[in-house]
Amino acid sequence: MGYRTLYIRDSEKLKLYLDNVVVETDKGELQFLISDLKFLIIDNYKTTLSTRLINELTKSNVSVVVCDMTHMPQNQIIPLNGYYASSGMMHKQISWDDNMKKLIHRLIVMAKVQSQIEILKRNGKSIQVIEKLISYKNEVMPGDVTNREGLSAKMYFRELFGPNFNRFDDDIINAGLNYGYAVFRSLITSTVVSKGLLPNFGLFHHNQSNFFNLSDDLIEVYRPLVDNWVFNNLINKELLEKNDREALIRLTDVKIRMNGQLFLINNTIEMYLESIIRCFDQNDISLFCSPELSEIHDL
Numbered sequence: 001m002g003y004r005t006l007y008i009r010d011s012e013k014l015k016l017y018l019d020n021v022v023v024e025t026d027k028g029e030l031q032f033l034i035s036d037l038k039f040l041i042i043d044n045y046k047t048t049l050s051t052r053l054i055n056e057l058t059k060s061n062v063s064v065v066v067c068d069m070t071h072m073p074q075n076q077i078i079p080l081n082g083y084y085a086s087s088g089m090m091h092k093q094i095s096w097d098d099n100m101k102k103l104i105h106r107l108i109v110m111a112k113v114q115s116q117i118e119i120l121k122r123n124g125k126s127i128q129v130i131e132k133l134i135s136y137k138n139e140v141m142p143g144d145v146t147n148r149e150g151l152s153a154k155m156y157f158r159e160l161f162g163p164n165f166n167r168f169d170d171d172i173i174n175a176g177l178n179y180g181y182a183v184f185r186s187l188i189t190s191t192v193v194s195k196g197l198l199p200n201f202g203l204f205h206h207n208q209s210n211f212f213n214l215s216d217d218l219i220e221v222y223r224p225l226v227d228n229w230v231f232n233n234l235i236n237k238e239l240l241e242k243n244d245r246e247a248l249i250r251l252t253d254v255k256i257r258m259n260g261q262l263f264l265i266n267n268t269i270e271m272y273l274e275s276i277i278r279c280f281d282q283n284d285i286s287l288f289c290s291p292e293l294s295e296i297h298d299l
Contacts, residue, residue, distance in 0.1 A: 002033075002034075002035055002036040002037045002038050002060075002062070003036065003038055003253070003264070003266070004032070004036045004037050004038060004039075005037075005038055005039040005040075005041065005249050005250065005252070005253070006021065006023075006032055006037055006039065006040045006041070007039075007041045007043065007246055007249060008023065008040070008041065008042045008043060008044055008047055009043050009044055009242065010025055010026075010044065011023045011024055011025050011044065011047055012024065012044065012046045012047055012048065013047065013048050014042075014047060014048070014049045014050070014053055015049075015050045015052070015053055016050055016052045016053040016056055017031065019033060019034050019035065019056075020032060020033055020034060021034060021037070021040070021053060021057075034056055034057060034060050034062065035060060037057075037060070037062045038062065038063065038187070038252070038266060039062070039063050039065065039183075039186075039187070039249065039252070040057060040062055040063070040064045040065070041065045041067065041073070041183075041249060042064070042065070042066045042067065043067040043071055043245070045069060054077060057077070058077060058078065058079035059079070061079075061190055061193075061194045062190075063076065063186050063187050063189070063190040064076065064077040064078075065182075065183070065186045071179075071240075071242075071245060072175075072178065072179060072182065073179070073182035073183060073186060076186045076189060076190075078189060078190065078193050078199075079193060087196075088196070089195065089196030089197055090196065090197065090198055090201075092280070092281075093197050093198055093201055094198075094201065096203075096280050097280065097283070099142070100279065100280055100283065100285070101143075101203045101204070102142035102143035103142050103285050104203055104276055104279055104285070104288060105142070105143055105144060105203050105204040105217070106140050106141065106142045106143065106144060107285070107288050107290070108203075108204075108217060108218075108220055108221060108290065109140050109144050109148065109149045109220070110137050110140050111220075111221045111290040111291075111292075112149065112152075112220040112221050112223065112224070113133055113136060113137040113140070113148070113149070113152045114137060114292070114293075115221055115222075115223075115224040115225070115292070115293045116133060116152060116153075116156040116224050116227075117130055117133050117134060117137070118224070118292070118293040118294050119156075119160070119224045119225075119227055119228045119231075119293060120133070120156065120159060120160065122228065122293075122296075123160070123228070123231060123232070125159050125160065126159055129155055129156075129159045132155060133152050133155065133156060136148045136151055136152045136155075137152070143204070144204075149220075153167075157227075160227060160231055161173055161231065161235075172234050172237055172238060172239060172240055173230060173234060173235070175240045176226075176229075176230040176233075176234045176240055176244065176248065177226060177227065177230055179240065179244075179245055179248050180226030180229065180230065180248040180251060181219065181223060181226055183248055183249055183251070183252060184219055184222050184223075184225075184226065184252065185212060185215050185216070185219050187252055187265070187266070187269065188215045188218050188219055188222075188269055188273075189212055189215045191266075191269045191270055191273055192214055192215055192218070192273065195273060195274075195277065197214060197273075197277075198214065199211060199212050199213070199214050199215050200212065200213050200214070201213060201214055202214045202216065202217045203217045203276075204217050205217050218269070218272065218273065218276075221272070221290050221291055222265075222269075222291070224293055225251060225254075225256070225293060225296065226248065226251065228293075228296070229247070229248065229251055233247065251265075252265050252266070253265065253298075254296055254297060254298055255295075255296075255297040256268060256291050256292065256293060256295060256296055256297070257291070257292045257294055257295045258271060258272070258289065258290070258291045258292060259271070259289055262295065262297060263291075265291075268291040271289065272289065272290050272291060275287055275288050275289045275290075276288065
């Protein structure tokens with residue numbers, strides 16, 4: 001996977017030429033090397049793609065996202081076989097031990113709450129709320145049977161966005177959160193598929209109508225990164241504009257800390273997922289590692 005994001009708003013045709021995406025616009029053609037691409041986001045209902053281009057994009061593990069008429073990510077194009085030994089990996093995944101799933105889910109919830117704590121600290125929020133989240137994090141049990149994730153989220157969102165905030169309201173804050181989460185979900189799904197895993201076969205999430213159960217497990221530690229951007233950029237706005245959507249996409253280009261070093265988001269997702277695979281392969285929970293939001297560095 002590359003490093004560049006290609007956001008298509010004005011072009012009506014995309015095609016393949018050699019190893020490049022050709023973008024046709026009213027002002028002429030632009031070419032972008034496929035191996036450089038991480039994201040291709042199509043936010044134009046009139047845009048057409050050639051089948052040759054689609055195949056080359058999926059071979060290169062480019063995350064291709066198609067937006068609906070409200071500009072929200074609606075569909076993702078992913079390969080059926082993204083890994084040379086995909087059937088073997090899928091067989092392993094289906095056989096993953098349920099107790100290990102609960103232990104890993106506990107670590108993911110703890111990492112997510114820690115990320116929420118870092119965002120509250122970063123924005124000068126209540127010490128009392130931060131201390132409560134710390135206690136919730138330390139109380140998480142395997143499988144989170146006492147729902148410390150839900151309790152933490154309720155306190156966290158109301159401290160960050162105000163006491164009247166409701167996660168399911170139709171407002172700009174939720175629009176920004178939904179857009180940012182969808183972008184990260186698609187990037188994580190591309191990584192999941194590239195490892196030969198099934199996105200719909202989760203650790204904790206198991207909704208039969210959800211194709212992205214595993215992606216929704218993994219995304220939890222990254223959500224506060226989106227929350228932080230929305231808090232600092234959308235609080236006083238009324239509409240989610242084009243530049244806001246582009247900024248949320250660029251959020252996948254930042255560097256964050258993992259294993260004591262700074263890495264690009266792409267790299268942390270891969271390292272994070274690989275650590276989970278090793279936990280199952282070696283039956284050793286100590287191999288788990290996840291990204292930290294104590295530092296966020298723009299490129």
